[in-house]
Amino acid sequence: MTTEHSAKNGLHEAMQTDTRFGLGSKSPARTGGKRLDETIARIRDIISNSESFVIAGHTNPDSDAIGSCLGLAMALDNLGKKPVVLLENYGGKEVIPGKEFLAPQPWGDLSPDVMFALDCGSADRLKAAEPILKSAKTVVCIDHHVTHEEFASVTLLDPYASSACELVYRVIEPMGAIDKRVASALYAGILSDTGGFRYESARPATLVIVADLISRGIPSTEIYNELLMRHSVAETRMTGVAYTGVELLEGNAIAASLLTFEDFEKNDASADDSGGIVGSLLGIRGVQASVLVYEVDKGTSKASFRSNGLDVGKLAVSLGGGGHKQAAGATIDCGAAEAYEMAKSLLCKEYREWANT
Secondary structure, three states: OOHHHHHHHHHHHHHHHOOOOOOOOOOOOOEOOEOHHHHHHHHHHHHHOOOEEEEEEOOOOOHHHHHHHHHHHHHHHHOOOEEEEEOOOOOOOOOOOOHHHEOOOOOOOOOOOEEEEEOOOOHHHHHHHOOHHHHOOEEEEEEOOOOOOOOOOEEEEOOOOOOHHHHHHHHHHHHOOOOHHHHHHHHHHHHHHOOOOOOOOOOHHHHHHHHHHHOOOOOHHHHHHHHHHOOOHHHHHHHHHHHHOOEEEOOOOEEEEEEOHHHHHHOOOOHHHHOOHHHHHOOOOOOOEEEEEEEEEOOEEEEEEEEOOOOHHHHHHHOOOEEOOOEEEEEEOOOHHHHHHHHHHHHHHHHHHHHOO
16 A cells, blocks of 8 residues: 555544544534535636636735645646735745745736635735735635634635645645645645644644655655744844743743834844744743734734633734634734733733633
């Protein structure tokens, strides 16, 4: 029996035993009133019967948005289709292949047969790509955010999925469109959004998908090291600043830290150099949830939350943001000090309610 055949059999078995997977199971999950597998079949039909595609992810894309967009673009290209990818403020993850499909701005004259919006919980998260929703003949959204707001004509939504990349895999794998480069991109997104397979969202079915992707000969160790282990000098310095100022609250169950605009200037760093810090705060022994507040401009701050169990997604929504149960964030229109006190207070309150249930 081949490795690929074994992986597919394992995926089928995992889907049957993991009731949250949605495909072929008794999961109550729905997407626009249809079961997930029916929606996936519909998306495959749309792909088969269309030629031109625009694929967009949320602004300031993370590895899941980048991996799902570039992975889908490469898969569509393998099927003889014509895809372009729109990623605003694409910071560049060189280890993820497919950047040749990125279209330069402006994007206003695009009128594709299909627009895919990936890893995007609301239309406004597309930013400069949002107007193309009106010029596309069909809009398909593939998302896993529990805070999702409907905006597409066809929506594949599974809040239990580990990542948008996992959902893209479910769509394209039976179409024979996954080669080594596509597999690398999808692996990168799943790896990143599961925190290196540490989060609860890395279910048995997720890991079987990962096994299939690795079996295709991808440089999995290099992708892992590049995305999760290596850091720029600026990010290393900002991590030191955050750790120096960390506060431990609620009997050391909450870790909180603040990075000001001046901190970034002093260390020749940008907001992009703070991406992994909030997750590392969660690694402090005994900590159940963490928050990092950082100033992106004078009068504008961002709060990023991580947890080992309590629902920080709900907390982020109360601040006008969104995300997942264990990883979420929000942009707050106030200075860093005020935003920090607000985020700390809400997280401590949420923790007390969670700890007492």
